[in-house]
Amino acid sequence: MDDTDRAIVNALQGGFPVSETPFADAAQSLGLSAEQLITRIKVLRQRGVLSRFGPMYNADRFGGHNTLVAMEVPAERFDEVTDIVNSFAEVAHNYQRDHRLNMWFVIAAETRERVAQVLTEVQDRTGLLAHDLPKLTEFHIGLKFEA
């Protein structure tokens, strides 16, 4: 990543223009052409620096739902259970963490019912207990990273 890539990442974590020529508008303040900006975003995405270029929604506001799930997975079953969990399109993140509850993932779906259904299917297919930890109060959501 060079300085221009860093400037793009820092400037465009939110605030992408909604206009007829959004890339041209965003490129202007970065001293780039629309084509240059598009090419750089494509390269950053190919290299995995960006997971995607698009929206971050507040799912609560349109009836969607997401929850955090914690499971205690025996070491010898970890790969198999990972494959089962990740096979659901509704699973957005999955991390192994250093705790007895060692698998932590997010289920996000358009409805509360679908989230509950995925949770049930995960438990049925793995035979393991999945703790449902939905958010009760959101105190802060930042998650902007300086490049």
Add this chain to the structure above:
Amino acid sequence: MDVSARELDLISALSGGLDLCASPYARLGTVVGMSETEIIASLAALRERGIIRRLGVIVRHHELGYRANAMVVWDIPDDQVGVVGRRLGQCDEVTLCYRRPRRLPDWPYNLFTMVHGKDRAAVEAAIAGMAVREGVDHFPRQSLFSLKRFKQCGARYQHRQAAE
């Protein structure tokens, strides 16, 4: 919750990402059967109403050099968790702060804060410093560092007309 079926179609079509081309909103319009002008007006309204929290690049923090992340969980008495949550949520070290339910006896923690850093030592130091500075060091807490990331993609919200 005033979200129209057309808006849900748009939310669904956009959830996978915006096309990287000169007129991405016109292209999105062809997918959902709306004009570019309608798309622009609808997206501006969704953003205004806070349904679109953010639009732009979504980074993988690990690839940006934030190699360590800890989910720091706290057991805070229920009558104090609101005050403590607001307080920790304002700390520079914290990127996400949520109250979640306990699941006793397995899980006694009710406040979750995410802390990212360049390496594990930096994250541990940040957590310890914050706990003392904010006067919350006496509450039981654990830091669950991520060992491995298996999946990180955006949440996809499918709007199925047939399901209505």
